[in-house]
Amino acid sequence: MLITNPHLPDNPIVFANPAFLKLTGYEADEVMGRNCRFLQGHGTDPAHVRAIKSAIAAEKPIDIDIINYKKSGEAFWNRLHISPVHNANGRLQHFVSSQLDVTLELSRLVELEKERKTLSIETARSKDQLDYIVEVANIGFWTREFYSGKMTCSAECRRIYGFTPDEPVHFDTILDLVVLEDRMTVVQKAHQAVTGEPYSIEYRIVTRLGETRWLETRAKALTGENPLVLGIVQDVTERKKAEANKALVSREIAHRFKNSMAMVQSIANQTLRNTYDPEQANRLFSERLRALSQAHDMLLKENWAGATIQQICATALAPFNSTFANRIHMSGPHLLVSDRVTVALSLAFYELATNAVKYGALSNEKGVINITWAIMEDKGEKKFHMRWAESRGPEVMQPARRGFGQRLLHSVLAEELKAKCDVEFAASGLLIDVLAPITPEVFPGMGHNVPEQRIA
Template sequence: MLRSPIPMVLLWGEHGVMIYNDPYSVFAAGRHPRLLGSNVLEGWPEVAAFNAHVMKVGMAGGTLSFRDQELILHRKGVPEQVWMNLDYSPVIDESGQPGGVLAIVVETTDRIATEAALRESETRLRGVLDGMGESLALMDRDFRIIDMNAEALRLEGRSREEVIGKTHWEAHPDADPALGEMFRQAMATRMPVEMKHRYVWPHGRVSWISMHAYPVGDGLAVFYGDVTEQIEAEERLRESEERLRLMADAVPQIVWVTDADGRSEFFNRQWFEYTGSKNDPFSAAQVAADFVHPDDEAVTTEAYDKARRTGSIFEVEHRIRSKEGEYRWFLVRAEPYRDPRTGEIVRWFGVSIDIHDRRLAQEHQQLLINELNHRVKNTLATVQSVASQTLRNAASTQQAKEALEARLFALSRDHDVLTRENWEGADLYDIVEEALAPYSSRGEDRLHLEGARVRVPPRMALAIAMALQELATNAVKYGALSNEAGMIRIAWNVHSGDTGPRLHLKWEESGGPAVQAPSRRGFGSRLIERSLSQDLDGKAQIQFPATGVVCIVDAPLT
C-alpha cells in the first residue's frame, strides 16, 4: 500500500483508524497530517454516514465499489463537490476475520469537470460552426451528408430535411462529376483535397464555389463557400483571424509566435497584462534582454539557439519581470512549425506557463527534508549515547531497562516541547515543567519553580531535560522525593558574561533523608556533568550537603 502510486487508506479496527500512503495525503489536502491515525468517522465527519456503511459492510466481509461517487468534502476548510472511484475490500487479520477495510480512492473530479466542459464546448462549437461565414458539411464513409452548419443551409437555400441523410449525388445531382471524384480521392488517400467549380443551385442560381474536403474520422469534413464576391471571402478571412486571436487571448498563459529567425509575430493579451508592455517585443532576443532575469538570460539564449540550430523543441525555465518589477518563474516551451512543402522551419509557436508557486513549493520541500535529516541524525546520536552509557553502568538487566526507559521518556517529552516550538528553541519554564511533570502529585506542593521566561536553543533544552530527569529519578530513590516531607526548588536567572548572556540554574533539595556523598560517580552524575559542561561549553557541579543534593549549572545561552 505504501509503495502504491494510487491513493490508498487502511481503515483498521472497528473504529476505522486511518493509515494511508503518500498519494492519499495529497488527496486529503489540508486535513493531512492530523488525519493520520484518526477514526474515519471523526476524520471525515461530513461523510460519516457514508463511511459508517462502508465499515459495516467491510467488517462483515463484504466489498463495495462506487464509480464517480459524488461527495461533499471539506479538505481545504471549505465544502467542495468531488467525484471519486471508490473500492473497498476487507483485510483479514490473524484470526481469519476482517480486521479492517482497505480503500482505494481515485478522484475523478477533473474528468467529470472535463466531460462537463467538453459538453459545454460541444455546445459552443455548434454555436461557432453555426456562426461561421463558411459552409460546412459532414459526410460519413458512404458520402452521406450527416450534418450541415447554418451557413451551408443558407447557401443551399433548402431545409435540413431536404439534404441531411442523402448522399452527395442524391442531394446534388447536377454537380460537377469532378467534385464527386475529388471526394472519393480524399476518402481513399485520407489526404485533404480542394477544388473550385461552377455550380447551378437547385433554385437556379449560378455560383463559383471553393470546396475543401478534409478526412475526419471515417468520413469527410467539407468546407465550401461562394467566392463569387471576393470581398465576402476577405471578410470571412478577417473573421477567422479574429477568432484565432480571441481564442489565444482566452488562454490563461502567455502565448507567442515568432518567425524562423526569432522575430516576434504575435503575443496574446496575457503578455501585456503581466509585463505592462505597450508594444509587441521585436524579437525573442529582446524578450531575454529586457524581461528575463539577468541570471537566467544566458541559459535562455543558449537553449533557444540550440533549438533553432537542431530544430528541436525549445524548453527552459526562467524568471520574467512583471509590471510591478517582481520576477516569477515560468516554464517556456515552443515547438517549430515547418513548411509542409519544404520541411523548413517557418515559425515557432510557444507558451510561457507560470510555475512560480510550484518552484517555491519544491524548494521548501527540499529544505524541510534536509532539516528533518539533520534533526533525526542528532536525535539518534543522543539516543545511542544514552543507551550505551546506561547499559555499560547498569547493575542488572531490569535496572538498565528502567533507566533507559526513563531517559528516553524524558527525551521524548522534551522533543514534544521543541516540536510545538518548531525546533527553533523552547521556553525554559516549559522544559523544566515538562521534565518534572511525572514527579508532581495533585494536592502536594513539593516542586517549586522560580525563574523568568527564557528561551533556550534546542540542544540546551535537550541537555537540561536529561539532567533534570536524572536528578528527579535520584530524588525519588534516595532524596527529597523519597519521603513525604521533602521539597525541591529549581531556580534560574540570566546574567551577562564575557562572551554574551549565560544561564545560571540551581537544583536544591531539602527536607529529605540526610545525604552522604557517594563512594563513586554513577552514570547519572556523569551524564549531567558531561552534557552540560562539554556539550554546552558550560559548567555543572553536583554537591552533596547533608540537607540535600544541590546541582548548579552555568552555560552560555548562544
C-alpha cells in the first residue's frame, strides 16, 4: 500500500506500508519521496505506463496489471489499483494505491496453454493414444451422409444423445432434441460442412428424460460425389457449469476487492482529513488498516459467509484483552451477520474501544464496557437490539463532532441495517443503543432458533 502527494513535485511517495516494502525488497528510506516510476524497467509496457499517467492526470481510479521490478532486479507482475482521495470540498488530496504480486497466477495460465498444446501434439502421434484419450474423455463418434441425413453412431454417441443401441438415427432425429434457440445455428453449421472446412459448435439439447445438456460437436466433410461428414460429440455440461461458476467467482472477487478498496479509501480520507500531524496520521491509518485486515481474516476463515456478533467483538477487541480483558464484557445469542456488516462493525468496535482507552471507561482503573445484543419484539415485529454501555469511567461530555467510530456506526446502521441509533453521553459513560429490523440480507442465519426478549 502506497500513498502519494500530488501537491508536491513529481507526486512523491509519502507513505509505504510494511507489506509493500516486503514485496519489493526496499527499505522505507529508499522509497519515501520518490515517484513510483522507479519500480518500472525495460520489460514494462509503455502503454501501461501511459494508461496510469492518464488516470492520474484525470484524477480517476485505475486497475491494471503491469510489470514492475523489485530491488533485487527481479521482475514481477503487479496487479495495481490506484484511487484518488478528495477532501470535503472535492479537492484532490492524495493518491492511494495497492499492489498484488500475480506473477504465479499469470505464469500458470501460460503453462496451462503450453500443456494444452503439448497434449494436442502427443494425442496425434499414435492411434492407440488417441483411442485411449477418446475413451476416458467420453467422446462419441458419428458419420452422416450429407444429402440423405442418415447417421451411424458409436455407443458413446448414442449414450450422449439418449438413443437406444439399435434404433436408426437421422440428422433430423438429433435436430429434434436441440433447443429452439440453438437449432438454426446447428443447421447452418451442418450445411456449411459441404465446403470441406472443419467446424466446431456448442449447443444445448433436451434429452427424452427432460434433462438439458450442453454438447460440443466437431466435424469435417469428406467432399466428393457423395459427401460424408465425420464428427465427434462430447457432453460438456460440467465444463459449462464450471465456466459459469468461475465467472460468478470472478465477479464476486472483483466486487469484494472494490468494496475493500472503497473501505480503505474511506479510512484514508477520514484519517487524512481529520489529522494534520503526518506521524499521527501514519499511526492511525496503520492501526485502522490492521483492524480491517483482521476483519478480512475472520471472513476468510468463514468463507466470506459473514460472522457472528460474538466473533466480531472478540476479534475487534483482541488488541485490548491483555490490558482490559476483565473490564470488557459481552453477551448475546449466536447471531450471524453479513460480510459487509462484519467489516463495518469490526472497525467501529475497534475505534470505540480506542476512544474508551483515551477518554472513556478504559481511561481509569475501574471503568467497564458492556456489549449486549439480542433479538427482541417491538410492536409485534422482531428486531435486532445492540447496546454499547460504558460505566464507572470519568464523566464524559458530548464532543464537538463525531469520532471515526461513531461515523462508521451511523454509516453502517443507516445504509446496511436500516437501523435507529441513539448515542447518549451520560454522566455514567457513553451509551449507544441500536435497533434494527431483521432482514435476510443482513442476518442470513435467522433460520435458526434465536432467544427473544421483549423491549421494556
